[in-house]
Structure formats: structure tokens, C-alpha cells
Amino acid sequence: MVQCEMCGAETSSPKTIKVEGAELDVCSNCTDFGTEVKQTSSSSSSSKYSTTSSSSGSSSSSGGASGTSAGSSASSSSSSSQSRTDMFDDMDELATDYDERVRQARESKGLSQSDLANELNEKASLIRKIERGDTLPSDGVQSKLERNLDISLSAEGSSGDDSEWSGGSSSGSYTLGDVVKRKD
Secondary structure, X not given: OEEOOOOOOEEOOOEEEEEXXXXXXXXXXXXXXXXXXXXXXXXXXXXXXOOOHHHHHHOHHHHHHHHHHHHHHHHHHHHHHHOOOOHHHOOOOEOOOHHHHHHHHHHHOOOOHHXXXXXXXXXXXXXXXXXXXXXXXXXXXXXXXXXHHOOOOEOOOOOHHHHHOXXXXXXXXXXXXXXXXXXX
16 A cells, blocks of 8 residues: 555545646545646656657657666666766855955055955946955956955865864764854
8 A cells, every 4th residue: 555645645546737837646536636647657657858759759669769768768877876066165265354354455456446346347336346345246246356356265174163163062063052042
């Protein structure tokens, strides 16, 4: 017996329905909550990234061709999930005092905000907002500022905040109470 993914009732013959884009195996009482999906979708679900998935449902005699495309897409998706890395690992953090760094470097070069904006081919209002700390520079603007002003806006050693923290329990696991600072 299988449980209905909608109400939890046990059913011997679940039906697959689509509810707001999600496919669920439900009992006969819950089929009215979505649209019923044809059972041939089990073969196309394994090859949903294949370009031949729409034709595999209409021509069931080409099972060998759709089987190879499903196998190749399954192997490529499994290998990509193994080599997937977090995109934030590769990104440099922006220094918390980026606004002061930009302003001081600009003033030390004797440039006005509009002069710097002209050199960077950006708007002066953007430079004003960056120096006030109202907006973060995009990656392109950040690299232009770093090159033109000969400064670094990335936060090297900002992880020192984490290393200075000495909270936590002796078991190595942390609770919310170890991290939160109370306002008393």
C-alpha cells in the first residue's frame, strides 16, 4: 500500500496528478485537486532535460533511442551534481568600509566625484551613492574602482571575526543561544 501524498490515506492504486507544477501520487479522492498526468511521464521524467523527450512520448517504438538519451542525460546530471560547488566560495566579500576606501583614494588622487565618474565611464550619482554607502558596487564597477584608484575593496581577513568568537559548547555543536546576542 502507498500513502497519498496529498492527504496521507493509504491507497493501492495511486494516480499521478499535477498540482501547481508538482507531480504527486494521490488517492482517488484527491485527484480533483489537480490535473491527471499520463503514466508515460515516468519514462520522460528521467529524460526531462533531453531534447527528444517530447517525441519519445508520441513514438513508443523508438524506445532504444529515447533510452540512450535518458541514459546520457542521467549520467551528465549525476556527474554535474558531484562537481557542483557553491558559487559563494569563489566570490570575494566586499569590505565593510568600502565607501571610506573609495572616498579616501579619490581624494588622495585629487579627483572630484564627477571626474572619477568620467574616468570610469559611470554616472557621478553612482559614485556618490557608493561613497555614502547607499549602494554596493557591481563586480564591474568594483574592478574599475580598484584598477583606477589602485585600492582593494575586497575584505581580506574579514573571517577574523569568526576566529575571534569563542562561544559554543565543549561537544562542538552550537545552539542558537551560543550565537545570539541579547539586547537586555
